[in-house]
Amino acid sequence: MSTSIALHAGSLERAETASTREPAWVKVVLISVALSFFAVFLLLPLGTVFAEALRKGWGAYLEALVNRDAWDAIRLTLITAAIAVPLNLVFGVAAAWSIAKFEFRGKRLLITFIDLPFSVSPVISGLIYVLLFGAQGWFGPWLQEHDIQIIFAVPGIVLATIFVTFPFVARELIPLMEAQGSEEEEAAVVLGASGWQVFWHITLPNIKWGLLYGVILCNARAMGEFGAVSVVSGHIRGQTNTMPLFVEILYNEYNYVAAFAVASLLALLAIVTLALKTLVERQTRRQLQEIAATSETET
Amino acid sequence: MASMKRFSPLPGFGLAMGYTLVYLTLVVIIPLTAVGTKTLTMGLDAFWAAVSSPRVVASYQLSFGASLLAAAINVVFGLIFAWVLVRYRFPGKGLVDALVDLPFALPTAVAGIALATIYSANGPVGKLLEPWGIEIAYTPNGVLLALVFIGLPFVVRTVQPVLADLEKEVEEAAAGLGASRGQTFLRVILPHIAPALLTGFAMAFARAVGEYGSVIFIAGNVPMVSEITPLLIITKLEQYDYAGATAVASVMLVFSFVLLLIINGLQGWMHHRYARGA
Amino acid sequence: MSISIRNISKQFGTFQALDDVSIDIPSGELVALLGPSGCGKTTLLRIIAGLDYADRGQILLDGDDASARHVRERRVGFVFQHYALFRHMSIADNVAFGLRVRPRRERLAEAEIRRRVKKLLELVQLDWLADRYPPQLSGGQRQRIALARALAVEPKVLLLDEPFGALDAKVRKELRRWLRQLHDEIHVTSVFVTHDQEEALEVADRVVVINKGKVEQIGTPESVYDHPATPFVANFLGSVNLFHGRVEDGHLHLGEHALALGAEGGSEGRAVAFVRPHEFDLVPGWHADGGLPARILRVAAVGPSAQIEVSRVDGELIEVTISRDAFQLLGLAEGDQVSLRPRHIRVFQAEALAA
Numbered sequence: 001m002s003t004s005i006a007l008h009a010g011s012l013e014r015a016e017t018a019s020t021r022e023p024a025w026v027k028v029v030l031i032s033v034a035l036s037f038f039a040v041f042l043l044l045p046l047g048t049v050f051a052e053a054l055r056k057g058w059g060a061y062l063e064a065l066v067n068r069d070a071w072d073a074i075r076l077t078l079i080t081a082a083i084a085v086p087l088n089l090v091f092g093v094a095a096a097w098s099i100a101k102f103e104f105r106g107k108r109l110l111i112t113f114i115d116l117p118f119s120v121s122p123v124i125s126g127l128i129y130v131l132l133f134g135a136q137g138w139f140g141p142w143l144q145e146h147d148i149q150i151i152f153a154v155p156g157i158v159l160a161t162i163f164v165t166f167p168f169v170a171r172e173l174i175p176l177m178e179a180q181g182s183e184e185e186e187a188a189v190v191l192g193a194s195g196w197q198v199f200w201h202i203t204l205p206n207i208k209w210g211l212l213y214g215v216i217l218c219n220a221r222a223m224g225e226f227g228a229v230s231v232v233s234g235h236i237r238g239q240t241n242t243m244p245l246f247v248e249i250l251y252n253e254y255n256y257v258a259a260f261a262v263a264s265l266l267a268l269l270a271i272v273t274l275a276l277k278t279l280v281e282r283q284t285r286r287q288l289q290e291i292a293a294t295s296e297t298e299t
Numbered sequence: 300m301a302s303m304k305r306f307s308p309l310p311g312f313g314l315a316m317g318y319t320l321v322y323l324t325l326v327v328i329i330p331l332t333a334v335g336t337k338t339l340t341m342g343l344d345a346f347w348a349a350v351s352s353p354r355v356v357a358s359y360q361l362s363f364g365a366s367l368l369a370a371a372i373n374v375v376f377g378l379i380f381a382w383v384l385v386r387y388r389f390p391g392k393g394l395v396d397a398l399v400d401l402p403f404a405l406p407t408a409v410a411g412i413a414l415a416t417i418y419s420a421n422g423p424v425g426k427l428l429e430p431w432g433i434e435i436a437y438t439p440n441g442v443l444l445a446l447v448f449i450g451l452p453f454v455v456r457t458v459q460p461v462l463a464d465l466e467k468e469v470e471e472a473a474a475g476l477g478a479s480r481g482q483t484f485l486r487v488i489l490p491h492i493a494p495a496l497l498t499g500f501a502m503a504f505a506r507a508v509g510e511y512g513s514v515i516f517i518a519g520n521v522p523m524v525s526e527i528t529p530l531l532i533i534t535k536l537e538q539y540d541y542a543g544a545t546a547v548a549s550v551m552l553v554f555s556f557v558l559l560l561i562i563n564g565l566q567g568w569m570h571h572r573y574a575r576g577a
Numbered sequence: 578m579s580i581s582i583r584n585i586s587k588q589f590g591t592f593q594a595l596d597d598v599s600i601d602i603p604s605g606e607l608v609a610l611l612g613p614s615g616c617g618k619t620t621l622l623r624i625i626a627g628l629d630y631a632d633r634g635q636i637l638l639d640g641d642d643a644s645a646r647h648v649r650e651r652r653v654g655f656v657f658q659h660y661a662l663f664r665h666m667s668i669a670d671n672v673a674f675g676l677r678v679r680p681r682r683e684r685l686a687e688a689e690i691r692r693r694v695k696k697l698l699e700l701v702q703l704d705w706l707a708d709r710y711p712p713q714l715s716g717g718q719r720q721r722i723a724l725a726r727a728l729a730v731e732p733k734v735l736l737l738d739e740p741f742g743a744l745d746a747k748v749r750k751e752l753r754r755w756l757r758q759l760h761d762e763i764h765v766t767s768v769f770v771t772h773d774q775e776e777a778l779e780v781a782d783r784v785v786v787i788n789k790g791k792v793e794q795i796g797t798p799e800s801v802y803d804h805p806a807t808p809f810v811a812n813f814l815g816s817v818n819l820f821h822g823r824v825e826d827g828h829l830h831l832g833e834h835a836l837a838l839g840a841e842g843g844s845e846g847r848a849v850a851f852v853r854p855h856e857f858d859l860v861p862g863w864h865a866d867g868g869l870p871a872r873i874l875r876v877a878a879v880g881p882s883a884q885i886e887v888s889r890v891d892g893e894l895i896e897v898t899i900s901r902d903a904f905q906l907l908g909l910a911e912g913d914q915v916s917l918r919p920r921h922i923r924v925f926q927a928e929a930l931a932a
């Protein structure tokens with residue numbers, strides 16, 4: 001729900017005329033408040049991560065990253081994202097295709113269901129899988145019989161991550177595809193294109209930026225998720241530690257430099273995500289303007 | 300399904316819809332029903348005991364109270380941010396606009412340890428506040444602070460596009476009719492953005508109630524004082540009190556669903572209201 | 578290819594979009610579906626194309642029932658109201674699309690496709706735009722590219738949805754003449770939808786007037802204009818003056834005045850009558866037996882004709898158009914008394930108006 005709105009935000013600004021302008025002091029106060037808040041609440045935490053990571057110099061920083069446990073955590077984080085993101089990508093495209101291109105009853109309800117994981121606490125997102133696959137869960141006895149470990153193991157982490165990142169791609173694509181309408185697809189069908197040809201040659205090129213945007217957000221959350229994976233992980237070093245979980249362990253062991261060193265990688269990921277996001281937003285905004293322009297009357 | 304759907308010349312509805320429903324059921328619906336069925340098997344007395352013990356009630360008070368307060372603070376600062384980003388030019392604006400989403404993008408555990416470090420007694424800000432007797436880290440104040448951090452983008456990003464869409468002519472008309480700038484804001488602009496503000500508030504509130512990662516490092520997690528509900532669920536799980544954990548979780552889930560419905564209703568209202576002029 | 582529309586009905590929820598519509602379109606004709614917005618004309622066009630389906634009835638293409646045939650197999654060309662050009666493809670790629678998506682064994686060689694695209698772009702006189710993208714084109718250019726793209730697959734039938742609807746007045750005029758010429762060159766059976774009567778009357782071989790999901794009249798532009806079958810058609814095609822009165826022994830009685838009806842006459846009883854503004858003769862002064870007495874309120878004599886607004890004695894307003902020269906010869910001014918003598922009156926029973 002949040003991300004779809006962010007799509008239309010960005011550097012929207014407008015020219016002012018005298019009759020709709022505040023006194024100068026109001027403007028100065030408001031900008032100062034915003035900038036102070038920005039510095040204390042956003043810049044300072046980000047800066048702290050890097051400052052603490054480098055507190056004992058680059059040597060200590062690198063040492064914290066180049067070791068077996070850190071590598072294992074990075075590897076598991078990458079694997080988890082590599083499974084969760086493509087799955088939710090395919091789902092997002094399928095859901096957006098059926099919701100945006102067709103009229104059917106129960107559409108609003110379906111969208112609400114897709115939104116559900118956004119409104120569930122991460123802790124509960126983990127808990128539900130414990131209830132399903134844990135030793136006392138629905139499938140627990142059966143899994144034990146067959147010697148399959150899901151909770152406190154990698155499959156549990158992947159499942160919890162899929163759940164929390166479930167809506168991201170769908171939520172980006174649905175409003176975009178609804179705005180684009182179906183005329184181009186219909187034109188392609190009249191010209192003789194098959195279903196896959198329509199999708200590959202018409203729909204996909206039109207949604208590629210929105211799709212990328214959804215994937216970026218989905219990936220950031222998949223790599224950074226903490227609460228849900230914390231519940232299902234069991235915290236076994238080298239086996240079930242993702243990077244955020246590893247940060248927690250190091251921090252609780254008072255190994256601050258190492259904790260912040262791993263955290264700095266995640267912070268870098270966040271910065272890259274935001275940069276890509278800004279870039280993609282610019283593209284989607286241009287695209288939306290084009291849609292508006294091409295459907296307007298002009299000569 | 301075919302009978303429920305209007306005819307369309309486009310192919311793929313069956314496949315896409317089928318996949319959507321199967322995946323949704325497997326990943327979301329079935330796991331969530333597990334909470335419901337587990338709760339139902341508990342019996343009313345056990346359920347009530349689990350969700351109304353003093354420690355649990357104290358955690359509700361903290362989680363809901365701090366979340367409400369944080370969302371309210373976010374409304375004020377979120378509005379200022381949105382206003383400044385839409386209306387003014389100032390150096391660093393592009394950076395501010397991009398980094399407003401930092402709380403979305405930064406993993407919560409990273410935010411958590413950073414905030415805990417900054418506001419602990421010997422951290423850069425905590426050090427400044429200590430002489431004044433203000434403690435933030437490891438108190439309920441810390442919980443509030445983390446929740447303010449996490450909720451800010453919701454209000455900004457909901458209000459910003461609405462504010463940008465507000466036609467200047469409307470404000471000029473108000474000014475032309477003799478309204479002062481303050482009157483114009485209170486009587487023309489504020490009513491226009493009120494649904495967006497309310498939606499942002501509800502979203503920030505919903506997120507804050509369930510938040511875990513950014514809070515636990517700075518909260519201190521003292522039972523009855525600074526222990527949030529999500530942490531309590533984990534604590535119960537670690538003690539193998541699955542039933543207790545599920546009971547508390549079901550209370551939160553019901554609350555989240557109600558809030559989700561309210562947010563959807565608000566967004567419907569916003570859509571209805573803002574789509575008209577466009 | 579001929580198109581035969583047989584008893585087509587279509588409902589959206591409780592709204593009856595099309596009600597038992599039957600039309601026969603001979604091969605090679607250019608036909609306009611004309612009606613106000615929401616009358617069902619676009620729905621009918623989409624049903625012919627296979628983009629929508631009918632609840633009842635059949636579409637016959639060259640005598641074969643096409644109702645069950647998928648839009649992909651109907652070999653129709655469709656030009657969408659907002660053109661639906663593929664934004665991310667160059668103009669040449671847009672036009673080539675229909676040729677390139679054919680199954681491999683039916684597909685032409687790439688060189689042949691390119692040759693065809695070039696020819697089509699020349700046909701629409703836009704070959705210099707081949708490498709541009711749709712957003713860089715003007716509305717009129719997009720319209721012509723959409724047409725070229727539809728023609729690329731050599732359709733047996735060309736369907737156009739409000740082809741000039743999104744263009745400004747000047748471009749619209751140019752394009753419709755151009756479309757008429759193009760049709761005379763390629764002679765493919767064409768149906769276009771429009772709400773603009775001027776457009777329909779100028780371009781089409783035949784006009785189908787549709788209202789509230791029903792066909793009101795089918796005929797050549799002259800016949801629907803001169804001999805409207807229903808009050809709706811009389812009212813919808815061009816501007817008219819409306820009179821309520823009674824028909825008795827070959828006269829239309831309006832209050833205390835009576836106008837003689839010509840050979841067409843009209844059935845006795847309460848009636849509505851239509852007279853177009855240019856079908857009046859103006860005579861200075863009031864005459865006991867010669868037409869309706871009225872008074873000139875306003876005159877706009879700009880261009881070749883004079884638009885005159887007159888008021889009957891009971892205050893009802895009537896529009897009259899005569900040539901500017903004729904008006905000057907009469908030497909009339911605002912406030913003068915005149916008599917109105919209609920040259921042509923179309924009379925319908927009053928009940929027909931309600932329908």
